[in-house]
Amino acid sequence: MFTKETYINRRKRLKSKLDKGIALIMGNVDASMNYPQNTYHFRQDSTFLYFFGLDHAGLAGLIDFESGEEMLFGDDFTMDDIIWMGPQPKLKENAEKVGINQSYPLSNLNKVIQKALSQGRTIHFTPPYRGKNMIAMGALLNLHPAKVKDQASTELIKACVALRSVKEPCEIEEMERHMATAYAMHTTAMKMAHPGKTEQEITGALEGISMSGGGIVSFPIICSIHGETLHNHYHGNTLQQGDLLLVDAGSESPLHYATDNTRTSPVGGQFTQKQKEIYQIVVNTNNKALAATKPGITYKEVHLLACKTMAAGLKDLGLMKGDMDEAVAQGAHALFMPHGLGHMIGLDVHDMEDYDQQLVGYDDEVRPSSQFGLSALRMGRKLETHFVVTNEPGIYFIPALIDQWKKTGKFADFINYPQVESYKNFGGIRLEDDILVTETGSRILGKRIPINPEDVEQMVKSGC
Amino acid sequence: MFTKETYINRRKRLKSKLDKGIALIMGNVDASMNYPQNTYHFRQDSTFLYFFGLDHAGLAGLIDFESGEEMLFGDDFTMDDIIWMGPQPKLKENAEKVGINQSYPLSNLNKVIQKALSQGRTIHFTPPYRGKNMIAMGALLNLHPAKVKDQASTELIKACVALRSVKEPCEIEEMERHMATAYAMHTTAMKMAHPGKTEQEITGALEGISMSGGGIVSFPIICSIHGETLHNHYHGNTLQQGDLLLVDAGSESPLHYATDNTRTSPVGGQFTQKQKEIYQIVVNTNNKALAATKPGITYKEVHLLACKTMAAGLKDLGLMKGDMDEAVAQGAHALFMPHGLGHMIGLDVHDMEDYDQQLVGYDDEVRPSSQFGLSALRMGRKLETHFVVTNEPGIYFIPALIDQWKKTGKFADFINYPQVESYKNFGGIRLEDDILVTETGSRILGKRIPINPEDVEQMVKSGC
Numbered sequence A, B: 001m002f003t004k005e006t007y008i009n010r011r012k013r014l015k016s017k018l019d020k021g022i023a024l025i026m027g028n029v030d031a032s033m034n035y036p037q038n039t040y041h042f043r044q045d046s047t048f049l050y051f052f053g054l055d056h057a058g059l060a061g062l063i064d065f066e067s068g069e070e071m072l073f074g075d076d077f078t079m080d081d082i083i084w085m086g087p088q089p090k091l092k093e094n095a096e097k098v099g100i101n102q103s104y105p106l107s108n109l110n111k112v113i114q115k116a117l118s119q120g121r122t123i124h125f126t127p128p129y130r131g132k133n134m135i136a137m138g139a140l141l142n143l144h145p146a147k148v149k150d151q152a153s154t155e156l157i158k159a160c161v162a163l164r165s166v167k168e169p170c171e172i173e174e175m176e177r178h179m180a181t182a183y184a185m186h187t188t189a190m191k192m193a194h195p196g197k198t199e200q201e202i203t204g205a206l207e208g209i210s211m212s213g214g215g216i217v218s219f220p221i222i223c224s225i226h227g228e229t230l231h232n233h234y235h236g237n238t239l240q241q242g243d244l245l246l247v248d249a250g251s252e253s254p255l256h257y258a259t260d261n262t263r264t265s266p267v268g269g270q271f272t273q274k275q276k277e278i279y280q281i282v283v284n285t286n287n288k289a290l291a292a293t294k295p296g297i298t299y300k301e302v303h304l305l306a307c308k309t310m311a312a313g314l315k316d317l318g319l320m321k322g323d324m325d326e327a328v329a330q331g332a333h334a335l336f337m338p339h340g341l342g343h344m345i346g347l348d349v350h351d352m353e354d355y356d357q358q359l360v361g362y363d364d365e366v367r368p369s370s371q372f373g374l375s376a377l378r379m380g381r382k383l384e385t386h387f388v389v390t391n392e393p394g395i396y397f398i399p400a401l402i403d404q405w406k407k408t409g410k411f412a413d414f415i416n417y418p419q420v421e422s423y424k425n426f427g428g429i430r431l432e433d434d435i436l437v438t439e440t441g442s443r444i445l446g447k448r449i450p451i452n453p454e455d456v457e458q459m460v461k462s463g464c
Ligand SMILES: [Mn+2]
Pocket: A260, A390, A392, A432
């Protein structure tokens, strides 16, 4: 359970990692959609949520690594606000909920920062990603808004990554509980995967389930009969018999922990033989990666194992040829899976991606690769107990990529292009679970969403 | 139907209203949620949509009022983008879809603006409301990002207001068609208004219906058993028998026109006598306002007529006393309805609120009031054929406001405080329709969502 002590302890542990300067942890303000007062769903900054836990707009936190002081800045509601908004807790009461004793009006923040700057003290902060925080932080730090992020603190980022990578019991509990909403979303999509339904209808239903379950979607839903288009947020198609519907969708829990799952269903409820063969390779790859995931192994090793499993399956179908270890070492399989096996997940669906992907997914031991495919692996470093990562292998037939490689005969020793040509209209399949690294291995969070082809077929048919 | 000519004509009409300088019409970029790449649903800027019609991120339009030139700025997708995103139209093709012959890379925009500034030409723009556009426009215009909005062009705003206030046949058609989604949302909420359901579940269902119907919600949903809290986005309550559920919710059509309706339902399907009496006053007020709405009358007059109708009903119940014309003239009724009767609606739910509310809802003839209640009326000026406005009277018992007024004996001649005290736990009722000013009067857009108390009761009961 999340308590006052959860936040007190997190700040304490952060303070044990830095000993100079002040951390400025900016909360988010409301994001305007089409005019100032018409805002998107409020989403608090994840770093602020992690250390200060308060889920409303217009707050900022300070942690002084020298004096040990912790301060919350924000404004109390006026009597007029209360007439329109109903009774509201005072800033001081909110501060106490998360164990902070010093709270001040937001206008004081500038004085405190200016004083610290005049004393030559370092202000540590993570890179802002919203325009309004860039402007606010620029004003506080005497920097041009667009340049603030260049001054972000690597030291603070490294400390936050060290803490947030290892999920606490309360976090695991929250994430696991919310998998029920993920399950409902994906089984609903399966039940709706029938000819005549539209991608837009299904997307709407899933967004509704997410919101009814407590939170907004954790990222823009991918719901497409063109699963081979990896960055695809077009929902204009109507499903037809024989299509594969790829749904990559997740939900935020009430405390803003993300789910992220992908399933691929046969529209109408029956895979063709050709579909089932490719599908089964992806299931096998997913299971193999899950079984290999454990403390002490690097996720890059798991990724490469997955790629080899996949490549072996593709070779059996005559799509690849030659030595699969060598093919994977050279990156030939990336024609079919140009992305990585997975990423950390937590308060963000790509956890801590606002910090710096290199500092989150890599370290001195495991360095990022520049090889096409492997370069897209977000998480490569050694796994530790209570990391949570996604496991999301996929096989895609991307016409533009096939044409590009074929033209130059790229990896012609490993790829059987004539056979690949006969799959050019196949589409794509991805199967993604969220997995917890345990002390001895790993396990899927929550009840597993149907993944075996016959179970998926049955779920689709049950929605007739 | 919206065609290329729709946009050509709109720009032509804008050009007929200004004869000096250049309009810079910035499209929106994606809004980051919790890290740069994790974005909210893309929402194009409404002014850009109105004149340039293109619904994707990273575009800007220029209209030269002297040379008559129209230009679109944006970047083509690279081959790498196409591998990840699928085939994409070229900027030039998109430009042609809306009748623009000159299109250039986004990087050229700065040169064009700098050249115009160096020639001393005026750059007209509407006030930015998103941080990233403030930063981008600051860089283009050599202004501090936070100061850009202070330089917005009143001349351009007035011209846009003149055009956008009068809805074209294609706009009315689009708005009317999308009322089917509004109808589905509100009747679903009614059917879900049963003890044990949560506000969050209902909100989720409505968001899902909106998205399935083609677009995001047009504003954050109000779905509350505390209808008396006017700015209420808390959805943490569970419905109980006897509660009134107030739902103020709308949806964006595929072309981003908004709906905005409010209904108030008796949880479980049966109004109490006390509830029905107040409810009936609100229905009567809504109908009276609708009947009075026509070209040539000011919406301030309709607002005041509505207030008098409401006050007369409250007097019948012993909640007000004395001369109701005088009570409304002095603003005593605002204890019960502290907001205005309605606002313009179109591409924005509060149409053009990003411009300047005074220039949208008022003019030289009708000036804004500073009287509590009337000061919250967003739209006061004379109605014209094909304006679309909301009609949203409400009666609320706001404990903090009642206490505040009672303490000072405010309007004690008009308000029967002992009687009001006995309603202090009543909550609030609002009933809102979107209405089109016709040549001879007005009509509700779309099929009217059930509003008579017995129809609402029946709809609630049908969801058992
Ligand atoms: Mn993922």
